[in-house]
Amino acid sequence: MKKHSIIPKAITEYDLRLLRIFRTVVENGGFAASETELGVTRSTISVHMSNLESRMKLKLCSRGRGGFALTEDGQAVYHACIELFDSLNDFSMLVSSLGEELSGELTLLCADQLDNTMQKKLAEVIRYLHQKEPQLHLILDGDSIHNIERALLQDKAHLGLLPSYHQIEGLNYHTIYSEPIYLCCSEHHPYFELEDGEITPEMLAQSPSIHPGIDIDSDGREQLKKLNLSAKAYQFDTRKTLILSGCYIGYLPESYIQNELTTKQMRIIHSDSARYQFNLSMVFKKNPRETHKVELLKTAFHKVFG
Incomplete structure (x- = not known):
């Protein structure tokens, strides 16, 4: 036995x-x-x-x-x-x-590279957090949407910044920022010197273009259907790199390419019709283990982003 x-x-x-x-x-x-x-x-x-x-x-x-x-x-x-x-x-x-005093790590994950505007906003959030709870060990990092969602559900992160194209069970999504995304090309692309009226839907349908690599909202999907999707780039910075090569056209937020627009390295194509809305949400678990830390983050984002 x-x-x-x-x-x-x-x-x-x-x-x-x-x-x-x-x-x-x-x-x-x-x-x-x-x-x-x-x-x-x-x-x-x-x-x-x-x-x-x-x-x-x-x-x-x-x-x-x-x-x-x-x-x-x-x-x-x-x-x-x-x-x-x-x-x-x-x-x-x-x-x-x-306890009354929070301790340990406070983890915030971002799904996309931050442009200058978002960096400044997020810096205000961090300043607020540091003033309120300076003893917390802040972790600010980037990851894929799937990994961030999983980290939130497993209580390995407290809050995520994600595009709110789809929502999964167990998480709450609050939109904090919204802006249009435009179809762009670089100075090395044949369309750069053309007027919008010269760039026909047939031409766009034949030009190599970039898929964002994730599911997006219905308006965005309709725009992508009009293009010849022959490359994929999940994050804004990698997408911009592909566009700057002059080999592809693709969609990016105007705020993310403001410097390239000013220096005439890139241009927007058909700004009135070739566009869709990008919404950024702060995302957190519905029933998080460390509730006080999540509430602290939510308060900080509401104060900064309104």
Whole structure:
């Protein structure tokens, strides 16, 4: 008959210490590779692992000339370790969020590169956050829409700035900024020197153009149907690079190419008809784990963006 582990009966601080060592050994691929991170010798690690196996009454790994390898039970215990320490971390974050003073990280993710106007607005948001809660460790980064949505749902980010073309269950979307997006070409494109009246729908339908790489609203989809979509660029900066090459036409916000328009490196084509609206939303989880931090961010954006 298989003996039962004693750990499920009562997990002690010593058990947690041994499990942390076990996780480190697994993630480093063996005893020798874990010495530096743990700050102890290989023989000490071996003693700790033997103690853990003895307490659990399980064979967790094999170590010898064949190298380090987890047993089937060892793999199960390792995955349980990950869940256990994630839960402990979640508990710690929850408790810290309940105090009067916020602490830890405040994570804000953006789906697109920021133009000058948006950079200044976001700088005002950050200034407000720093004045209110200077002890918070602010993380400002960029990622794809899909990754930002996933991070929000998993409570790995507090707020995202996303185009609000589609909405998914579990997240709230509040539009904070809206502007038109225009069809553009660069000074190296054949259309640059032509008048709008000379650029016919048939010509646009034959010219290589850029798909934004994501689903957009119905007006935008109708505009894209008129073009010969032969390249794809998800973010504004990569899309602008393709357009500046002179090989493609594509849609960009006027604010994002203001310098290129002023210096006559780019132009807008059919500004009255070849356009659609771009809406930027602040997005957050409907029931976030760290409610106070999300409310702080929402207040900051409402004050800056109105």
